[in-house]
Amino acid sequence: MLPLEYDRSQDRDIIVRDRFDGCRREFLRTLVTPEVIEEHRRSPLGQHSERLERLLIYFRQRPLDERYAVRAIEPFRRYQVVKLSGRRGVPPRVIDTGIYTSANEARHGLFLRCIRDLLET
Numbered sequence: 001m002l003p004l005e006y007d008r009s010q011d012r013d014i015i016v017r018d019r020f021d022g023c024r025r026e027f028l029r030t031l032v033t034p035e036v037i038e039e040h041r042r043s044p045l046g047q048h049s050e051r052l053e054r055l056l057i058y059f060r061q062r063p064l065d066e067r068y069a070v071r072a073i074e075p076f077r078r079y080q081v082v083k084l085s086g087r088r089g090v091p092p093r094v095i096d097t098g099i100y101t102s103a104n105e106a107r108h109g110l111f112l113r114c115i116r117d118l119l120e121t
Contacts, residue, residue, distance in 0.1 A: 025118060028058055032115055044107035059114045068113055070106040073099070079106035081113060 008014050031051040039052055048056065059067075065086025070079050079100040082092035096113070100106035 024058065025121065028055060029119060031055055032119065037112070037115065040111050041108050044104050044111065055115075055118075056111075058118075059111075066117075068095070068110045070100075070103060070110055072103070077101065079103055081106060081110045 031054060033051070036049070036052050036055065039049060063086065064084055067084050067086075069082050069084055069092060071082045071092065072078070073080055079102070080094060081096050081098065081100075083095045084092050096109070098109060100109055
């Protein structure tokens with residue numbers, strides 16, 4: 001178990017993993033195109049192109065505290081995008097006041113948030 005004040009700069013595994021993640025993110029940024037975003041908007045679930053699949057796999061593999069989720073405020077009527085805390089017992093945090101009227105709209109909103117995070121970092 002790591003101490004609470006762990007110095008990440010001395011752990012070579014973390015250094016290599018962060019470097020790999022940086023290269024991966026740089027490549028994934030090249031895959032973000034209006035066509036890919038439109039493809040996701042039309043069909044957030046199901047089979048996708050290779051570009052979109054790569055992006056979705058990356059988003060699903062992020063650490064839990066960096067992931068988003070769709071919360072049903074009122075099932076089949078109102079949905080919201082929340083950010084997971086990554087800690088047991090800590091509820092997800094509402095990050096956007098936007099309310100979606102369908103689960104697919106909310107999934108696409110979640111996707112757009114992930115894309116924005118990818119492009120900003």
